Amino acid sequence: MKRNTVLSCTAAFLFVATAAAHGVGTPTPAQRAVDYRQGVYHAIGWNFGPMAGMVKGEIPFDAKDFALRAERVAFLSTLPLEGFIPNSRVGKTDAKQEIWDNMDDFKSKMKTFQTEAGKLAEAAKTASAVDALKPQFGKVGQACKDCHDKYKED
Numbered sequence: 001m002k003r004n005t006v007l008s009c010t011a012a013f014l015f016v017a018t019a020a021a022h023g024v025g026t027p028t029p030a031q032r033a034v035d036y037r038q039g040v041y042h043a044i045g046w047n048f049g050p051m052a053g054m055v056k057g058e059i060p061f062d063a064k065d066f067a068l069r070a071e072r073v074a075f076l077s078t079l080p081l082e083g084f085i086p087n088s089r090v091g092k093t094d095a096k097q098e099i100w101d102n103m104d105d106f107k108s109k110m111k112t113f114q115t116e117a118g119k120l121a122e123a124a125k126t127a128s129a130v131d132a133l134k135p136q137f138g139k140v141g142q143a144c145k146d147c148h149d150k151y152k153e154d
């Protein structure tokens with residue numbers, strides 16, 4: 001029993017020492033927040049890209065696929081805000097300090113994005129031609145841009 005305790009303490013020490021030497025181990029809450037919001041934005045970009053391709057005529061319009069992606073983006077738009085916790089401008093991040101200095105404005109830009117993405121998802125349910133979706137798609141794209149211009153490093 002005593003020997004086991006000594007062994008597991010040694011094992012625990014070695015694990016921590018190794019993890020520290022490799023710079024791994026449990027990420028801090030700030031680092032997890034960065035990973036979380038970037039992951040969500042990647043998922044948004046993944047779904048937004050093909051819709052942009054259809055709007056530009058680079059990819060044939062597929063109403064069902066467009067509607068599915070619009071639905072996903074509308075849902076995903078509700079997620080990133082939670083990842084902008086205080087003091088989480090750490091590691092590899094493109095988030096500007098201005099976000100935390102103007103949190104009300106940042107939230108309002110997020111809200112606009114959610115509203116416009118919701119409208120696009122709604123319109124996409126019944127649209128049979130891409131032309132009908134172009135104006136609303138443009139508003140969602142503008143919402144991305146309005147926020148990135150002010151709050152994201154390029």
Ligand code: HEC
Nearest residue numbers: 038041042045048093094095109110113143144147151152
């Ligand atoms: C309210 C602000 C806001 C809105 C709206 C917004 N973004 Fe972003 N986006 C950010 C910020 C801030 C980052 C940087 C996050 C970080 O690196 O910590 C980012 C990062 C990204 C990234 C890069 C992720 C990475 O790790 O490289 C992509 C892709 C992206 N956004 C796509 C979009 C698209 C597409 C839209 C609209 C459909 C959008 N964003 C709307 C603020 C926003």
